[in-house]
Amino acid sequence: xxxxxxxxxxxxxxxxxxxxxxxxxxxxxxxxxxxxxxxxxxxxxxxxxxxxxxxxxxxxxxxxxxxxxxxxxxxxxxxxxxxxxxxxxxxxxxxxxxxxxxxxxxxxxxxxxxxxxxxxxxxxxxxxxxxxxxxxxxxxxxxxxxxxxxxxxxxxxxxxxxxxxxxxxxxxxxxxxxxxxxxxxxxxxxxxxxxxxxxxxxxxxxxxxxxxxxxxxxxxxxxxxxxxxxxxxxxxxxxxxxxxxxxxxxxxxxxxxxxxxxxxxxxxxxxxxxxxxxxxxxxxxxxxxxxxxxxxxxxxxxxxxxxxxxxxxxxxxxxxxxxxxxxxxxxxxxxxxxxxxxxxxxxxxxxxxxxxxxxxxxxxxxxxxxxxxxxxxxxxxxxxxxxxxxxxxxxxxxxxx
Amino acid sequence: xxxxxxxxxxxxxxxxxxxxxxxxxxxxxxxxxxxxxxxxxxxxxxxxxxxxxxxxxxxxxxxxxxxxxxxxxxxxxxxxxxxxxxxxxxxxxxxxxxxxxxxxxxxxxxxxxxxxxxxxxxxxxxxxxxxxxxxxxxxxxxxxxxxxxxxxxxxxxxxxxxxxxxxxxxxxxxxxxxxxxxxxxxxxxxxxxxxxxxxxxxxxxxxxxxxxxxxxxxxxxxxxxxxxxxxxxxxxxxxxxxxxxxxxxxxxxxxxxxxxxxxxxxxxxxxxxxxxxxxxxxxxxxxxxxxxxxxxxxxxxxxxxxxxxxxxxxxxxxxxxxxxxxxxxxxxxxxxxxxxxxxxxxxxxxxxxxxxxxxxxxxxxxxxxxxxxxxxxxxxxxxxxxxxxxxxxxxxxxxxxxxxxxxxxxxxxxxxxxxxxxxxxxxxxxxxxxxxxxxxxxxxxxxxxxxxxxxxxxxxxxxxxxxxxxxxxxxxxxxx
Numbered sequence: 001x002x003x004x005x006x007x008x009x010x011x012x013x014x015x016x017x018x019x020x021x022x023x024x025x026x027x028x029x030x031x032x033x034x035x036x037x038x039x040x041x042x043x044x045x046x047x048x049x050x051x052x053x054x055x056x057x058x059x060x061x062x063x064x065x066x067x068x069x070x071x072x073x074x075x076x077x078x079x080x081x082x083x084x085x086x087x088x089x090x091x092x093x094x095x096x097x098x099x100x101x102x103x104x105x106x107x108x109x110x111x112x113x114x115x116x117x118x119x120x121x122x123x124x125x126x127x128x129x130x131x132x133x134x135x136x137x138x139x140x141x142x143x144x145x146x147x148x149x150x151x152x153x154x155x156x157x158x159x160x161x162x163x164x165x166x167x168x169x170x171x172x173x174x175x176x177x178x179x180x181x182x183x184x185x186x187x188x189x190x191x192x193x194x195x196x197x198x199x200x201x202x203x204x205x206x207x208x209x210x211x212x213x214x215x216x217x218x219x220x221x222x223x224x225x226x227x228x229x230x231x232x233x234x235x236x237x238x239x240x241x242x243x244x245x246x247x248x249x250x251x252x253x254x255x256x257x258x259x260x261x262x263x264x265x266x267x268x269x270x271x272x273x274x275x276x277x278x279x280x281x282x283x284x285x286x287x288x289x290x291x292x293x294x295x296x297x298x299x300x301x302x303x304x305x306x307x308x309x310x311x312x313x314x315x316x317x318x319x320x321x322x323x324x325x326x327x328x329x330x331x332x333x334x335x336x337x338x339x340x341x342x343x344x345x346x347x348x349x350x351x352x353x354x355x356x357x358x359x360x361x362x363x364x365x366x367x368x369x370x371x372x373x374x375x376x377x378x379x380x381x382x383x384x385x386x387x388x389x390x391x392x393x394x395x396x397x398x399x400x401x
Numbered sequence: 402x403x404x405x406x407x408x409x410x411x412x413x414x415x416x417x418x419x420x421x422x423x424x425x426x427x428x429x430x431x432x433x434x435x436x437x438x439x440x441x442x443x444x445x446x447x448x449x450x451x452x453x454x455x456x457x458x459x460x461x462x463x464x465x466x467x468x469x470x471x472x473x474x475x476x477x478x479x480x481x482x483x484x485x486x487x488x489x490x491x492x493x494x495x496x497x498x499x500x501x502x503x504x505x506x507x508x509x510x511x512x513x514x515x516x517x518x519x520x521x522x523x524x525x526x527x528x529x530x531x532x533x534x535x536x537x538x539x540x541x542x543x544x545x546x547x548x549x550x551x552x553x554x555x556x557x558x559x560x561x562x563x564x565x566x567x568x569x570x571x572x573x574x575x576x577x578x579x580x581x582x583x584x585x586x587x588x589x590x591x592x593x594x595x596x597x598x599x600x601x602x603x604x605x606x607x608x609x610x611x612x613x614x615x616x617x618x619x620x621x622x623x624x625x626x627x628x629x630x631x632x633x634x635x636x637x638x639x640x641x642x643x644x645x646x647x648x649x650x651x652x653x654x655x656x657x658x659x660x661x662x663x664x665x666x667x668x669x670x671x672x673x674x675x676x677x678x679x680x681x682x683x684x685x686x687x688x689x690x691x692x693x694x695x696x697x698x699x700x701x702x703x704x705x706x707x708x709x710x711x712x713x714x715x716x717x718x719x720x721x722x723x724x725x726x727x728x729x730x731x732x733x734x735x736x737x738x739x740x741x742x743x744x745x746x747x748x749x750x751x752x753x754x755x756x757x758x759x760x761x762x763x764x765x766x767x768x769x770x771x772x773x774x775x776x777x778x779x780x781x782x783x784x785x786x787x788x789x790x791x792x793x794x795x796x797x798x799x800x801x802x803x804x805x806x807x808x809x810x811x812x813x814x815x816x817x818x819x820x821x822x823x824x825x826x827x828x829x830x831x832x833x834x835x836x837x838x839x840x841x842x843x844x845x846x847x848x849x850x851x852x853x854x855x856x857x858x859x860x861x862x863x864x865x866x867x868x869x870x871x872x873x874x875x876x877x878x879x880x881x
Contacts, residue, residue, distance in 0.1 A: 121743070125816055128744040133752035137763045137862065138874050140826035140840040146814030150827060150838075154810040157851040206813040206823070206846060256778050256786040258836055262810040262828055386810075387828060387838055 004278040007401055008103040010231040010239045012224045013042025016355040019219035019342045020188040027062045027117040028073035030220035034348075035074055035113060042224040043234060046074065049224065050107035052081045053097035055090035055114035057346035057383075059083075061127055062117035070113055087383020088294060089247065090114060091221065091350025092392035096245045098225050108230055115220035116345030125216055145205040145213050147385035148297040152207050154262030155303060159314045167207055169317040170298035171198040174211045174340055176326050177295060181337025183367040188217040189341040212298040217343025221351035223358075228399055239399035240361050243279035243376065246271040247392045255387040265382060267391035268307035272380070275393040276309070281376065285310050288331055288395075289374030290360055292353035294382040295338045304380060305333070308393070327368070335360065335368055346383075350392065353379035357396050373398075403524050404567040404699060406560040407708060408673040409460025411453050412553040412660050412717035414843050416440035419548055421727040426543035433548060439658030440723065441551040444537050446733045446820040447842055447861040450477040451487050452873065453554035453666075454535035455494045455859040459803070461531065461556035464709045467495065469560075471528040472502040474520050476512035476665050477535045478583065480505060481871050490873070491533065493764040494859050496800060510691030512665045518571045518695060520559055530559040536664035539734050541589050549633045551661025555669035555714065565705040566676060566685065569698040572614040576693040578602050595634055603637050607694050611645045611686070614696045622646020626683035627675045629653045631667035632690065647686070659718050674714040681705055712881060720881065722843075733820065744818035749865040751872045761798070766857060766875045768835055769796030777834030799835075801857065805880045806831040808853045813846035829855055829877045842876040854880040 015038030017030045025033070039046060054070035056063055063069035067081030084093040091114035098110035121127045126144050130136050156166055175195050181187040193211060201209035231239055248271035254260040272284070281287045288310065295301035305316040310331055311324075319325065325333035334340065336356035339349060357377030359365040376397040383390045423437035444453070454475055462470075473495075475488035488503035506516040513534035520530040535554035540547040559568075580602050581592035592598075615621065625647045630638040632655065642652045653671050655662065663670050668689040675685055681703045688696045712720070724730065731737040761767040762780045769781025774790035779801050785792045811827030825841035827849070841849070842860050855877035862874040 123743045125744075128747050128818065130747060133755040134759060136749075137751070137756060137759065137872060138837075140838050141817050141819060141824045142812065142814045142826045142838075143816040145816055146812050146824065146826065149812035149814070150810035153812070153851050154828075202815075203813075204816050208812075252782070252786050253788055255838065256780075256782075256836060257776070257788065258830055258834060259788070385838075 005099060005103060005245050006243050006278055006280065007228065007241045007399060009099045009225050009242045010228045010399060011358055011396065012044065012109065012226045012231055012234070012236065013038045013040070014223045014355045014358045015041060016186055016221040016352055017219050018186050019217045019345065019352070021119050022218035023119065025218065027069065027115050030117065030218060031070060031073040031113060031115050034220040034222045038222040038224055044109065044224070047077055048109050049076070049079065049111045050109055051079055051098070051101050052076060052111040052113065053094040054081055054083045055085065055094035055347040056083065056116055057085050057087065057090045058116065058118065058127055059085070061121065063115070086390050088296065088344065088346055089350060089381035089383045089390045089392040090347045091352070092379065092381050092394055093350070095223055095351060095354060095394065096247070098223065099242050099245060102225050102227060109224060109226045111222060111224050112351060113220065113222035114347035114351045116347040117218045118216050118345055119218050143205060145208050145297055148300050149205040149208045151263060151303055151386050152299045155299070158261055158263040161317060163207065165317060167199060169302055169320045170212050171195045172320050173295065173298040173301050174198050177334045177338040177340035180327050180335050180368065181341025184337045184341065187337040187341040188215050188343045189337070208297055208299065214296050214339035215341070215343035217345050219342065219345040219348045219352065221348045221355050223351055223354060228401060238362060240358050240396055241399040242394070243397045244275035244393070244395040246275040246278065247390065249390045250384070250388045252388065262386065264303050265307045265386060265389065265391055267389055268304060268380065268382065268393070271391045271393040272308045275395050279376065279395040279397070281395070284308065285331070288376050288378050290335060290357060290370065291331060291333045291378045291380065292336065292338065292356055293333055293380040295334055295340050296344060296382070300382065301333065308378070308380065332370065335370065350379065350381045354394065354396060361396065361398055402564050402567050403521060403561045404559065404564040405557050406529060406563050406565060407461050407465060407558040408556065408676050408713065409457045409462070409711055410555045410670060410673045410714035410717050411456035411460060412442045412714060413444045413448055413453065414720055414722050415443045415445055415724045416721050417443045417727070417730050418723060418725045421725045422547055425727040430543045433543065436545065436548040441661030442553055442663070443724065443730055444552045444733065445842060447876070448537070448552070449481050449861060449871065450479045450535040450537050450554070451481055451490055452859050452861060453537065453552065454491050454533040454556070457535065457554035457556040458491060458495055458531060458533050460712050461558050462495065463711050465529065465558060468498055469527065469529045470497050470501060470531050471525065472504070472520060472523065472530040473497065474504045474506060474516040474530065474532045475535070476506045476516045476532070478507050478510070478512065478665055479537050480507060490764065493760055494873070496765045496767065496802070510665055511689035511693070511695045513669050514687065514689040514695035514697060517557065518573065518697065521568050524559055524561060526561050528560065532557045532559065534666040534669040536666040538590065538664055539588050539736070542731065542736060546590055546592070549662050551663050553660055553663035553666050553670050555666055555673045557669060563704050564702055565708055566699040566701045569618045569700055570614060571695065571697040572610050572617065573695045574606060574610045574693040576606055578606060578692060599634050599637055603632060603634065603690060604640065607641055607688060607690065608644050610694050610696050611641065611688065614698055615645065618698045620684055620698060623648070624684055625651055625686045627651055627653050627679070627685045629668060629671045629675055629685060629687045631655055631662065631671055633657065633662045670714055676701070676705065677713045677715050679705060716881070742818060748867070749863040750868065751865060751870055756872070763874055766800065766802040768799045768801045770799035771795045772797060777831070779835045779837050801831065801835060802875060804831050805854050805856050806836070806877065808849065808851055808855060809836065810851065811841070811849050813849070825849065839875070839877045841878065843878040856880040
């Protein structure tokens with residue numbers, strides 16, 4: 001019987017580039033920026049890394065395929081480098097690869113690094129691309145906001161929520177994230193916004209307005225992982241260990257079978273339950289200290305509060321408006337500013353979320369630091385569309401061993 | 402007895418107000434003001450002669466056994482392909498049998514009546530022939546044609562059982578009288594003077610042919626209940642009727658004010674419109690002009706009253722949205738260089754091998770039904786989607802095209818490139834099972850609601866302007 005990943009792997013160091021419209025930087029510049037911080041934090045030499053996992057999603061827009069862009073950017077010494085892509089969970093997938101490699105005993109120290117250089121398309125928003133020869137023949141013409149906006153009407157229909165109440169809760173989510181981002185120098189957007197600004201913004205995809213959408217940014221983030229024993233032998237104290245790594249992938253039920261109602265993420269409900277079980281968390285609303293979730297759009301964050309079993313079903317609007325997820329609330333969500341303020345360089349996002357958890361758990365988050373040092377930090381990525389997606393849930397925490 | 406067994410019609414929903422054409426162009430051609438009456442039917446950006454033909458054919462085939470269709474004739478001068486049999490695309494969209502004749506007839510404004518005569522001659526007992534006429538002509542800005550032409554389609558099912566209008570006979574004449582032409586690779590018609598067309602064309606070519614047909618069928622002018630004579634020229638049809646002894650009130654309305662002249666489709670559009678209001682025992686004289694003429698005589702039968710109600714032309718004319726935006730009409734017809742943005746630059750190449758392999762899924766909207774658990778699903782797949790079944794290789798074909806579904810989720814997307822933003826789409830769920838994310842068409846975003854019934858319509862999915870290919874798929878539109 002598998003015993004799960006809990007406490008088998010520790011984070012030795014992490015790094016994160018400044019996110020934003022990095023007109024100054026190529027992908028390899030971003031890789032180096034994140035890596036130099038991470039390797040310094042880990043306190044090891046580059047050549048001690050024995051294997052690497054490299055995440056990019058829209059690779060045709062910047063570095064191209066394979067592990068070579070990472071190996072070349074860092075001049076890695078001919079170690080194994082595996083490129084991973086799993087929609088917006090790509091960064092979390094790189095982390096999972098590195099963590100599993102260490103846990104298996106195959107290597108002592110592994111690197112996970114994600115990068116995405118999106119701002120060379122010539123226009124705002126994610127690149128509009130083909131989806132493959134068969135998908136091109138039938139998938140509807142809709143953007144990322146268009147596909148996540150589908151949640152809103154289905155959620156309203158299920159819970160009998162007025163358009164105004166939903167819009168107000170969505171606005172609160174964006175106002176809260178901008179407030180958090182204003183305390184984070186690495187965020188792309190560091191401005192505060194008012195509820196009025198959010199509510200009056202131009203519509204991108206009904207009912208999502210401009211401020212209901214995360215930015216599009218360039219960025220990179222990385223993690224260097226090892227076993228708790230090796231971390232200690234390297235002189236590390238107050239270890240942060242991996243408590244759970246879960247991934248749930250749609251198999252077509254939501255998109256083709258009438259058992260799903262369109263108002264939630266089936267994958268997130270499954271992945272989060274598995275993660276709590278793996279981490280030994282019985283009551284997530286009480287035990288999870290902090291969350292970084294995939295707030296590609298405000299409505300995604302809203303329903304995710306229920307999918308992660310923190311808010312009761314149908315209860316997210318009230319919790320959001322009550323400030324439960326604000327930076328001074330019971331379970332702060334997006335304390336670093338979230339995708340809303342960091343943008344979503346796809347390959348990097350999952351690792352950027354873990355970076356914030358790592359800092360918060362160690363009390364190193366500066367102006368954003370939670371006063372009562374957190375115990376469990378949860379990160380969550382969603383990729384694809386509500387009707388067909390991948391969802392990763394990771395939990396990291398302080399090591400008690 | 403052979404003749405028409407059923408008819409169907411399709412006029413696109415958008416009706417351009419002729420006033421808007423005149424307002425935009427009278428600075429250049431003040432004469433347009435005189436034509437600025439009523440409205441003309443125009444295709445949505447995702448409609449063409451093929452999509453309209455599919456809709457007209459579906460309407461005509463309502464309640465009939467499609468496996469009896471042994472021949473499909475498509476008449477149009479505006480087919481989206483010069484070398485790809487468009488009738489075969491339509492046959493696939495209609496899920497007709499594969500061992501049938503599929504024929505495109507083109508290059509003349511009487512293509513529909515010529516196709517009709519040919520199909521009637523080739524009819525075999527127990528079989529149907531489906532003749533569809535569809536037209537979407539591009540016109541130059543500020544031209545008289547822009548005022549006169551409309552888009553539309555109509556279809557006739559021919560057979561020998563359940564005949565609603567018996568075919569009594571036909572006469573034809575071939576004359577190389579070039580009132581207008583459209584050269585190869587040319588977008589627009591080039592027309593000669595109307596007075597010459599009237600005096601030397603209609604008024605000299607048609608009368609002897611009508612006389613021959615009436616003599617052959619032994620029907621005098623006062624025996625004709627309806628004279629179906631498409632002609633945009635003023636009073637020409639009335640003049641022809643008078644010479645044939647047909648009272649003026651028997652001349653059918655050419656629908657100029659409601660939809661405009663739909664070209665090759667117009668004889669069928671007017672005939673379908675006539676049949677919708679006809680009673681048993683009425684003689685209908687149908688004529689069409691173009692490098693000569695065709696004339697056909699029909700007599701309605703008792704079975705007409707028993708024909709199930711259909712959309713037809715009347716229903717199509719009622720299903721309308723007034724369009725006062727001339728600029729949108731120009732953009733839809735590629736008559737103005739509109740800034741489509743970089744998002745429109747995505748390559749729309751179609752993998753022809755994929756399209757062929759998946760033609761039932763894509764062109765016919767064929768899904769699957771699991772033999773083990775009965776779950777209906779689209780697409781038909783190797784493994785049943787029912788999480789409590791998941792049987793491998795267990796599905797039989799199950800058609801979705803004629804089903805009405807309901808909206809489960811939706812949005813109006815302003816970000817993605819669409820020729821007519823916002824792009825509306827959503828999950829369509831069918832009561833008996835099955836669902837998929839579909840593009841919506843013929844909708845206004847503010848009117849969308851969860852639970853709203855939606856019908857499937859065959860439309861253009863993408864235009865591959867780099868290569869000249871058009872790909873088609875089914876979209877959801879508000880159910881009638």
